[in-house]
Amino acid sequence: MKLVLATKNKHKVEEIKQILKIYLDDELYSRIEILSAGDFIGVPEIEEDGKTYIENALKKAKEIHKFTGLPSIADDSGIEVDFLNGEPGVYSARYAGLRATDEENNRKLLKKLEGVPLEKRTATFKCVIAYVNKNEEKIFEGETKGKVIFEPRGMGGFGYDPLFVPDGYELTYAEMPEDLKNKISHRSKAIQKFAEFLTLILKTKAGLE
Secondary structure (H helix, E strand, O other), X not given: OEEEEOOOOHHHHHHHHHHHHHHOOHHHHOOOEEEEHHHOOOOOOOOOOOOOXXXXXXXXXXXXXXXXXXXXXXXXXXXXXXXXXXXXXXXXXXXXXXXXXXXXXXXXXXXXXXXXXXXXXXXXXXXXXXXEEOOEEEEEEEEEEEEEOOOOOOOOOOOOHHHEEEOOOOOOHHHOOHHHHHHHOHHHHHHHHHHHHHHHHHHHXXXXX
C-alpha cells in the first residue's frame, strides 16, 4: 500500500515514519510504501488558510490525494500558550511571518512571554492527522501539555521543540532521545490512533480479518 505524506518537511516525514514503526508491527509496516509530497514533481503549494488544525490538515490531505490519486495523510499542529490566549495556535508555523524560520518563531514567542513566570507559561501542543482516500476522510487528534521555558534547550527536533517541556519531564522535546519524544508527543498520540485505523485497512487487504 502506498501512503503519501502531504509535506515536504524532511524532519516531519522522518518523525512520522519513526512513530508509525512504533505502533505498527514489522510485517504490517513492511507492506507500506511511505512517500512524501517532495517525491512528486509539480506538487502545488498549499496555503494553510484554515481557522483550525482540522481545516488545514484536511485541505492538505485532499489536495495531495487529488494530485497523486493515492491515500494521503496530512498533519497540522501547533502550540497554544494559555497566557497568550491560545497563541500562536494554528499560526504556529508562520508566527513571525509567512516564511519565518523556527528560530524566528521561537524568538517571537519568547518576546511575547518576557517577564512571565514559569508557572504561568503553561501550554498545550496539539496535532491533527487527516487521512483522505477517495470518498473517505478520517481525523485523528493528539495533545500534550507542558510549559514554555525561558530559552531554547537542545539540538533535536524542530519547530518549538527547544522551548517545550512536557508535564512530568525535565527535558525539552529537543533534548529528549528521539525514541522517548516519539512515544509521548502530541504527534505520537495522533499517529497512534491513525495506526490503529491503518492496521484494520492492512489486515482487511490481506484477508486476515
